[in-house]
Amino acid sequence: MSGTATQTPAAPDKAGAQIRVMIVDDSAAIRGFISRWVASDPALAVVATANNGQTAIDQVKSADPDVIILDIEMPEMDGITALPHLLKASPHSKIIVASTLSRRNAEISIKALSLGATDYVPKPSSVGAGDAGETFRRELCAKIVAVAKPRRRVLGERLAAATPRISGPIKLRAPSMVQPHILAIGSSTGGPQALVKVVSAIAPKLEVPVVITQHMPATFTAILAETLSRSSGLKCVEGATGMMLQPGCVYVAPGEYHMVIRGRGGPLELLQTPPENFCRPAVDPMFRSIAAAYGAATLAVVLTGMGADGREGARAIADAGGTILAQDEATSVVWGMPAAVAHAGLASAVLPLDAVAGEVRKYLGGARR
Numbered sequence: 001m002s003g004t005a006t007q008t009p010a011a012p013d014k015a016g017a018q019i020r021v022m023i024v025d026d027s028a029a030i031r032g033f034i035s036r037w038v039a040s041d042p043a044l045a046v047v048a049t050a051n052n053g054q055t056a057i058d059q060v061k062s063a064d065p066d067v068i069i070l071d072i073e074m075p076e077m078d079g080i081t082a083l084p085h086l087l088k089a090s091p092h093s094k095i096i097v098a099s100t101l102s103r104r105n106a107e108i109s110i111k112a113l114s115l116g117a118t119d120y121v122p123k124p125s126s127v128g129a130g131d132a133g134e135t136f137r138r139e140l141c142a143k144i145v146a147v148a149k150p151r152r153r154v155l156g157e158r159l160a161a162a163t164p165r166i167s168g169p170i171k172l173r174a175p176s177m178v179q180p181h182i183l184a185i186g187s188s189t190g191g192p193q194a195l196v197k198v199v200s201a202i203a204p205k206l207e208v209p210v211v212i213t214q215h216m217p218a219t220f221t222a223i224l225a226e227t228l229s230r231s232s233g234l235k236c237v238e239g240a241t242g243m244m245l246q247p248g249c250v251y252v253a254p255g256e257y258h259m260v261i262r263g264r265g266g267p268l269e270l271l272q273t274p275p276e277n278f279c280r281p282a283v284d285p286m287f288r289s290i291a292a293a294y295g296a297a298t299l300a301v302v303l304t305g306m307g308a309d310g311r312e313g314a315r316a317i318a319d320a321g322g323t324i325l326a327q328d329e330a331t332s333v334v335w336g337m338p339a340a341v342a343h344a345g346l347a348s349a350v351l352p353l354d355a356v357a358g359e360v361r362k363y364l365g366g367a368r369r
Contacts, residue, residue, distance in 0.1 A: 008154055018045040019148040019263040022080070024056040025049075025098070031121075034115065037137045043145060044074070053213050054353040060090045068192045069140070080108055080115070082187045086100035087116050094118040094147040096217030098175060110227055113192050118147045118333055122217050129227040144191060146306040146334045157369040175323040175348040179366045180223045180299035182208050182245070184290050186283030186313070188215040188305025192224055192334025196231045196301065199250060203232040208364060209245035210234075210292070211253075211261065215305065220254030221281075254282035258296070258342025260289035270328075277309035283337070287313025296321030299363050301356060304332035308340035318346045326350045326358055 014281035020037050023046060025031050031049045038044045041183060050056035054077040056068070068086060083095060095347055097112045097120040099105035109120040121140050181230040183202075187194060191214045199210070214224060222236055228236040228250055236245075236250035239259045243251065244266035253259035257270040258281050276282040281300070287310060290298050298317050302310045314324045324347050326338035331353040342350045351359055 014100050017043075019043060019144060020024035020045055020047045020064060020269065021051070021066045021144060022046075022048045022056065022063050022067045023094075024051075024059065024068060024074075024079070025054065025071040026051050027071075030071075033133075033137075034140070037141060037162070038144070041141055046142070051348065053077030053079060053085075056082055057085045059087060060086055060093070065090065065093050066096045067144050068093050069144075070095050070097050070112075071107055072097060072112070080112055083112055083117060096121055096143055096147065098140075098210070099124050100124075101217060101219055103219055103223070106223045110192060110223050114196075119143055120220075123219070124205050129300065142306070143189065146336070155238055170342045170347070170350060171345045172350070173318060173345060173348055175363070176298075176321050178296040178321065179301060180208060180294075180363055181297040182212045182261075182290060182294050182299070183299065183360065183364070184287060184300045184317075185210065185212045186214075186280075186287065186305070186310040186337065187212070188307065188309065188334070188337055190304035191259060192227070193333075195224070195228060197353060198229050198301070198303070199234065199236070200232045200356050200362070202360050202364070203234050206234065206364070208246045208247055208264075210250040210288060211239070211245070211259065213253040213281045213286045215279050215281070215309070216255050221252050221255045225228050225250070228252070234248045239268045239270065241270045253286065256280055257281055257359065258285040260285055262289070263293050279307075281308055283310035284313035288316045291316040291322060293319040294320075294322070298322030299360065300324045300359045301326075301360065302328060302338045303327045303353075303356070305337035306333055306334040307336050308363050310337050311340040311344055311346070314341045314346045315344065323348050323363060325356060327356060 023031050023034050035046045048059050052074045070079045095117040097109050097117045099109050101122045116164050124136055225236045225238050234250050238254040239251040260269050262269050291313050300317050326342045327348040328350050329335040341347050
């Protein structure tokens with residue numbers, strides 16, 4: 001669907017702190033819905049809209065957006081083609097890919113993350129009506145706030161609420177003296193890229209099972225498992241009820257299900273109990289079940305992500321004597337989940353992403369700090 005591209009710079013607020021948003025979608029209706037949603041939020045401002053990738057590239061320097069909402073399927077130039085050009089023209093901009101929930105679009109969205117997109121949001125078939133449209137609105141606006149790093153002054157309480165920043169020094173706890181028998185990883189915004197780095201780096205001689213909860217919808221989690229398989233050479237699958245855990249294998253919680261472990265070695269169980277921390281799958285139920293099954297033989301890692309999912313599950317692991325590692329602020333796309341764990345005093349180390357795999361290998365090999 002074609003439409004007229006426009007550029008409508010918003011009047012800056014007095015503090016100059018609004019997040020500048022560019023919307024790129026070939027549907028005039030979707031551009032209109034998203035523009036109204038963004039404009040209704042005092043922390044956000046629409047500075048440009050475009051109906052295809054080429055028009056967006058032509059406008060992006062003058063629009064100077066903090067965040068670009070980028071559709072995948074568009075005429076003249078699609079989103080995946082435009083993405084690297086947009087980042088080259090506006091390196092500071094964060095790109096959130098918006099795509100409908102199909103396997104093809106899930107594959108493209110995962111590819112977009114590998115090309116430099118910061119996050120993705122699945123579009124419902126209709127964004128204008130019903131719960132699906134409202135869910136999309138809430139998720140999109142929350143992600144815009146979370147991933148933006150405006151070159152203006154603070155966004156005040158709104159930004160702090162999306163990405164909790166708890167003041168005070170981080171107190172580390174002593175790691176377990178027991179060699180881990182399982183590795184559990186929780187992640188959200190920025191997680192797919194981080195998971196590829198960590199899982200690929202720990203793949204050689206991996207002798208324990210790995211369980212992962214990444215906040216993603218159905219279909220996307222299957223593609224993530226396939227991506228991890230290709231990048232690491234490990235057997236990576238979506239978890240299923242009844243699966244027993246095998247050393248050297250990776251199990252990804254499927255979208256729309258919490259994944260828990262019922263005893264050492266399994267079996268896995270998938271649950272459609274209510275979302276926790278507004279998420280399903282959520283990290284907390286997986287961590288709690290692992291704490292109960294493995295106790296001090298648990299090694300958990302909390303990677304980049306918005307919110308605080310994983311903190312209470314990490315507390316259960318810590319209470320059981322296990323070890324938790326957290327990604328640091330400098331290398332996190334959003335320092336929410338790992339910050340919550342670190343500031344709660346639950347982490348034995350807070351590390352840059354490039355150092356996480358090495359630390360994991362040390363613990364799995366029996367070394368202690």
